[in-house]
Amino acid sequence: MNSPSAWETPAEQLRYAKLLGLGARLGVVVTIAAFAAYAIGILPTDVSFARIPELMRMSLEDYLAATGRPTGWGWLAQIRNGEYASLAGIAILASCSLLPLPVIILHYARRRDWIFVIVCTLQIGILLLAASGALTAGH
Amino acid sequence: MPFALALAAAALLLAIGATPALAANGGEAAPWWVWPLALFVVSFLLGIVAIPAGVGGGILFVPIVGGFFPFHLDFVRGAGLLVALAGALSAGPMLLRSGLADLRLGLPLALLASTSSIFGALLGLALPVAAVEVALGIAILGIVALMVTAGKSEQPVVARPDALAAALSIHGVYRDTASGEDVRWQVHRTPLGLILFTGIGVLAGMFGIGAGWANVPALNLVMGAPLKVAAGTSSFILTLVDSSAAWVYINKGAVLAVIAVPSVAGMMLGARIGVRLLTILKAAVLRRMVLTLLLFAGLRALMKGTGLWT
Numbered sequence: 001m002n003s004p005s006a007w008e009t010p011a012e013q014l015r016y017a018k019l020l021g022l023g024a025r026l027g028v029v030v031t032i033a034a035f036a037a038y039a040i041g042i043l044p045t046d047v048s049f050a051r052i053p054e055l056m057r058m059s060l061e062d063y064l065a066a067t068g069r070p071t072g073w074g075w076l077a078q079i080r081n082g083e084y085a086s087l088a089g090i091a092i093l094a095s096c097s098l099l100p101l102p103v104i105i106l107h108y109a110r111r112r113d114w115i116f117v118i119v120c121t122l123q124i125g126i127l128l129l130a131a132s133g134a135l136t137a138g139h
Numbered sequence: 140m141p142f143a144l145a146l147a148a149a150a151l152l153l154a155i156g157a158t159p160a161l162a163a164n165g166g167e168a169a170p171w172w173v174w175p176l177a178l179f180v181v182s183f184l185l186g187i188v189a190i191p192a193g194v195g196g197g198i199l200f201v202p203i204v205g206g207f208f209p210f211h212l213d214f215v216r217g218a219g220l221l222v223a224l225a226g227a228l229s230a231g232p233m234l235l236r237s238g239l240a241d242l243r244l245g246l247p248l249a250l251l252a253s254t255s256s257i258f259g260a261l262l263g264l265a266l267p268v269a270a271v272e273v274a275l276g277i278a279i280l281g282i283v284a285l286m287v288t289a290g291k292s293e294q295p296v297v298a299r300p301d302a303l304a305a306a307l308s309i310h311g312v313y314r315d316t317a318s319g320e321d322v323r324w325q326v327h328r329t330p331l332g333l334i335l336f337t338g339i340g341v342l343a344g345m346f347g348i349g350a351g352w353a354n355v356p357a358l359n360l361v362m363g364a365p366l367k368v369a370a371g372t373s374s375f376i377l378t379l380v381d382s383s384a385a386w387v388y389i390n391k392g393a394v395l396a397v398i399a400v401p402s403v404a405g406m407m408l409g410a411r412i413g414v415r416l417l418t419i420l421k422a423a424v425l426r427r428m429v430l431t432l433l434l435f436a437g438l439r440a441l442m443k444g445t446g447l448w449t
Contacts, residue, residue: 007314007321009238016242020378021232028225028407035400039175052171052397053209059268060213060393071392086396087389090221094385096228097378104242115307116246123250123379130257130386 012107016100023096031089038082045082072133091131098127171397178204179401182222186409187416188425189226194286195377196406197223197349199429202279202436205272206443210398212268212275216347217388218399220260220381223349225403226410227377238313239371244326244364247307249376251333252340252350253383259344260387269444275346276441282352283433286426289356294322297363303329313368326362335361336376344384349377 037043047055047067055063064071075084101124108116129135185199201219205212234240263271300310310325326332335357343350354373358364364372388394442448 007238007312009236010242013235013238013240013242017232017235020228020235024225024228024232027228028403031400032404035396035404038396039172049171053169053174056174056210056214056395056398059211060264060391063211063214064392069392072390083396086400087394090385090394090396090399091389093221093224093228094382094389097382116243119246119250123246123253126250126254126257126383127379127386130253130383131390133386133390135257135261136387136390 012104015107016104019100019103020096023092023099027089027093027096029089030092031086034082034085034089038086043082043085044080046078047083072136095127095131098124101127174208174210175397175401178208178398179405182402182405183409186406186411187413188429189406189410189413194429195223195349195351196226196410197347197381198279198282198352199432199436200402200406201346201348202275202440203432204402205275206436206439212271213264213388213393214395214398216263217385217393217395218402219347220343220349220385220388221394221399222402222406223343223347223351223377224381224385225407227349227374227381229407229410230374231378234371234374237371238311239367240375241309241311241368241372242375243307243309243311244358244368245372245375245379247309247329248332248336248358249379252336252343252376252380255337255340256344256380256384257387259341260347260384261344262341263345263347264387264391264393269446271345272440272444274444275348276437276439276444278342278346278348279433279437279440283430283437285356286352286430286433289360291356291359291366293367294324294365295359295363297325297327299327300325301327301329311368313365315367322365324363324365324368326358326364328361328363332357332362340380340384343377343380344387347384347388349381351377 034043038045055066058066063069070078075087078084079088101120105117105120108120181204182196182200185203186196189196189199197219200222201215204210204218205215208215231240235242304310304326307329309329310323312321312323315322339350339353339357342348342353351373354376355369358369358372359366439448
């Protein structure tokens with residue numbers, strides 16, 4: 001007979017997994033739906049499809065100059081455009097972890113696990129810093 | 140089933156082989172939709188072989204698509220990070236639920252790796268493309284050497300945790316479904332692990348190749364985490380590391396939906412089939428095939444960067 005199991009996934013880990021999974025599913029659905037709408041012409045586009053084969057060979061700098069594509073969060077102002085609507089789904093995928101991290105900070109704080117409160121807070125800070133575009137400004 | 144595998148391998152080689160012909164005249168003669176379709180097919184086939192071979196999608200995607208498609212490497216790396224991120228997000232929640240990924244082990248390592256991945260991404264986008272191609276070629280060939288020579292230990296013996304691991308309470312128990320037994324684990328050499336993950340983050344961000352190939356040996360062989368916990372926690376760490384680096388590429392304008400979305404969709408769909416094949420296929424055969432592909436792609440990147448094969 002097996003001895004009683006000591007194995008039990010910690011509650012905060014289960015909560016983290018649930019929220020991460022929700023965010024990931026939402027991101028995938030938005031990305032694929034927006035891209036489908038873009039590719040079949042439901043959403044407008046400011047760069048014609050005919051130019052795509054030429055543009056994707058260019059360096060990033062040349063591509064930005066040729067298309068006038070906004071950097072940073074500039075794409076958000078053009079979210080109705082098919083290319084940028086797809087980017088919204090990708091942004092959700094890249095932000096998924098921002099959903100569960102604050103929840104487990106509360107969990108660690110209740111347990112007075114201050115080291116992990118700091119680790120998670122710093123991780124949120126790093127993700128927000130990367131997402132803010134502050135480090136990539138002035139291209 | 141070996142027939143299906145042979146078919147997938149042949150289709151992958153055909154698809155890769157066909158791209159230079161399509162890319163003649165810079166690929167501008169081909170209609171635009173050929174490229175997302177070709178990316179979807181190649182990523183789908185890569186997804187099928189990546190999971191049973193025990194490697195992430197990003198490491199196959201960047202050198203193969205960068206080497207054989209006419210896209211600029213900046214856009215390929217942006218898409219590669221998203222391919223790796225999508226793969227990690229698909230598996231991460233399940234691995235956390237099952238206890239094979241551990242938050243307490245992963246969070247401190249992910250914090251350093253995600254910080255350094257931002258700098259890796261900025262560095263990669265600032266360097267001349269030829270220099271990045273040469274560095275990518277050398278890195279891929281190094282990874283092939285690591286995959287061939289590095290051993291693995293199912294359950295390394297860790298006599299006692301180091302002071303930092305003890306202070307952070309990094310230890311756990313997981314249920315080994317094969318034996319039905321609970322496996323207790325702890326880690327050592329945590330400071331060295333933190334240093335290694337800082338370096339791994341730089342490479343992940345710079346090349347857009349994810350970092351499972353380095354995470355697992357660092358967690359398993361250096362820190363002494365059981366192999367299953369190392370593989371599971373690596374996936375969780377990637378959800379944070381690739382997110383940070385991906386934001387750099389998004390903000391720089393280096394993520395093109397027309398390249399990234401078909402690649403992510405193809406890889407995720409292929410990985411679902413790959414997971415089903417996991418129990419049927421001989422992993423060693425697939426691993427040899429993936430190593431051959433990586434060797435070829437690494438040499439291609441090196442020769443492209445040095446101008447020997449443009």
